[in-house]
Amino acid sequence: MKYQFEWNDLRAFITLINVILVMTFGISIAWFGLAVSLIGLIKDITIDKRINGTIMHTANAILNIYFITLA
Helix, strand or coil, X not given: CCCCCCHXXXXXXXXXXXHHHHHHHXXXXXXXXXXXXXXXXXXXXXXXXXXXXXXXXXXXXXXXXXXXXXX
């Protein structure tokens, strides 16, 4: 079966990059992760209407907000 690319694949990769950047450069990078999470959350609610993406982006947004409050 041929692999089919989905936008959530790209967002998952960006989330991985966000985690690496936070671990490497510090908590201030969490603003990038928060922006990606909020864009993903808006897309999940308005276009995709899938619960798994909504939960993933909500959790990621909460985590990045937590990192921002630590800074």
